[in-house]
Amino acid sequence: MNRENRVSVTVIRRLPKYYRYLGELLKKGTNRISSQELSKMTGFTASQIRQDLNNFGGFGQQGYGYNVEELHAQLGKILGLNKVYKTVIAGAGNLGQAIANYKGFQDAGFKILALFDKNPKLIGLRIRDLPIMDVDEMEEFIKENEVDIGIITTPKENAQDIADIYIRAGVKGIWNFAPADLRVDDDIIVENVHLNESLFTLSYFLNNRQEYVRD
Amino acid sequence: MNRENRVSVTVIRRLPKYYRYLGELLKKGTNRISSQELSKMTGFTASQIRQDLNNFGGFGQQGYGYNVEELHAQLGKILGLNKVYKTVIAGAGNLGQAIANYKGFQDAGFKILALFDKNPKLIGLRIRDLPIMDVDEMEEFIKENEVDIGIITTPKENAQDIADIYIRAGVKGIWNFAPADLRVDDDIIVENVHLNESLFTLSYFLNNRQEYVRD
Numbered sequence: 001m002n003r004e005n006r007v008s009v010t011v012i013r014r015l016p017k018y019y020r021y022l023g024e025l026l027k028k029g030t031n032r033i034s035s036q037e038l039s040k041m042t043g044f045t046a047s048q049i050r051q052d053l054n055n056f057g058g059f060g061q062q063g064y065g066y067n068v069e070e071l072h073a074q075l076g077k078i079l080g081l082n083k084v085y086k087t088v089i090a091g092a093g094n095l096g097q098a099i100a101n102y103k104g105f106q107d108a109g110f111k112i113l114a115l116f117d118k119n120p121k122l123i124g125l126r127i128r129d130l131p132i133m134d135v136d137e138m139e140e141f142i143k144e145n146e147v148d149i150g151i152i153t154t155p156k157e158n159a160q161d162i163a164d165i166y167i168r169a170g171v172k173g174i175w176n177f178a179p180a181d182l183r184v185d186d187d188i189i190v191e192n193v194h195l196n197e198s199l200f201t202l203s204y205f206l207n208n209r210q211e212y213v214r215d
Numbered sequence: 216m217n218r219e220n221r222v223s224v225t226v227i228r229r230l231p232k233y234y235r236y237l238g239e240l241l242k243k244g245t246n247r248i249s250s251q252e253l254s255k256m257t258g259f260t261a262s263q264i265r266q267d268l269n270n271f272g273g274f275g276q277q278g279y280g281y282n283v284e285e286l287h288a289q290l291g292k293i294l295g296l297n298k299v300y301k302t303v304i305a306g307a308g309n310l311g312q313a314i315a316n317y318k319g320f321q322d323a324g325f326k327i328l329a330l331f332d333k334n335p336k337l338i339g340l341r342i343r344d345l346p347i348m349d350v351d352e353m354e355e356f357i358k359e360n361e362v363d364i365g366i367i368t369t370p371k372e373n374a375q376d377i378a379d380i381y382i383r384a385g386v387k388g389i390w391n392f393a394p395a396d397l398r399v400d401d402d403i404i405v406e407n408v409h410l411n412e413s414l415f416t417l418s419y420f421l422n423n424r425q426e427y428v429r430d
Binding site for chain 1: 225227228230231232234235293294295296298300308309310312313314316317319320323325363364387388390394402404406408409410411412413414415416417418419420421422423424
């Protein structure tokens with residue numbers, strides 16, 4: 001694929017949103033939808049939506065719109081949601097437990113195998129049917145179970161050490177909730193959830209209501 | 216301010232990142248930094264950084280770079296972090312408790328006053344020094360205490376009801392963790408944290424390693 005044909009990260013970040021809306025339409029029994037109707041739902045312009053989706057192939061038909069079921073399935077495939085991923089969580093505090101308890105991730109194919117912590121009070125407990133294990137056993141566990149994705153919900157101070165274990169053990173991707181920028185090899189995919197940054201964006205908008213344009 | 220002078224949301228979302236990096240430099244005792252050095256830290260190009268910061272005034276000096284302390288303070292002010300915000304959390308499950316326990320938000324001026332839930336087993340308990348109260352008392356509490364920001368960590372099904380209470384009670388902004396799109400008046404700022412979308416972006420990149428360009 002040429003650089004020109006590659007898709008921008010901004011577009012990619014909109015795909016999960018389209019996928020979610022299409023899933024809702026599917027539940028309601030909607031068969032087809034126009035880019036104009038999708039625009040009303042998502043807040044993106046109709047031309048933006050057509051452009052975004054054209055990056056991945058000509059899904060829509062002039063005068064007909066999009067077939068909801070087909071587009072939903074195709075986007076799911078593009079997002080890699082037609083597979084099952086094995087994951088573990090490092091950090092079994094509130095945030096780790098919240099993720100372990102959230103059924104939506106499992107339903108989407110992200111199978112959590114275990115949580116890990118260094119706190120002796122937590123080790124041995126269970127969250128739903130998932131064990132909390134000693135973080136010292138994590139590397140071995142990941143290798144044996146061929147875990148794909150490592151989730152980090154530890155304090156900032158421990159995040160890089162956990163990332164190093166994940167990389168040694170062979171995970172392909174890291175979902176990082178610690179407010180730290182991880183140093184990893186180029187072939188490891190890191191997705192950060194920086195909650196501070198989201199909160200600060202909210203406070204920006206509270207203080208600067210008119211001074212921005214949507215894009 | 217003309218539309219032409221307004222700042223794009225994409226730029227605004229980068230400001231908290233600059234703010235965080237500058238805070239780290241400040242801790243290390245760094246006095247000044249060039250856009251090239253900031254580029255290495257943040258992964259954005261030097262010209263992108265200069266352009267972003269120029270939106271808010273000419274902070275840098277040719278051949279000198281940026282004064283770290285000054286730029287950090289200015290960005291903090293632009294982000295509205297020179298104020299204190301009163302917040303409450305609706306949903307005292309794991310995620311709500313995780314947020315209540317995270318000291319970073321308090322340190323940045325976001326003062327959590329209470330958590331609310333409808334579960335009788337949770338009502339009356341405390342998270343740190345914060346009470347978990349009955350959600351039926353929330354509207355009154357928000358009015359009396361002039362709460363600025365309402366946080367939603369309930370299941371998806373309850374999110375709109377909570378948002379409606381927040382709006383009636385007069386909050387100005389909502390930080391929403393429920394995977395639902397809230398219907399609110401135009402004058403209410405909503406910042407969504409859609410964790411599903413973040414996870415799906417990770418799985419996209421795991422499956423399409425080469426086929427994107429950073430932007």
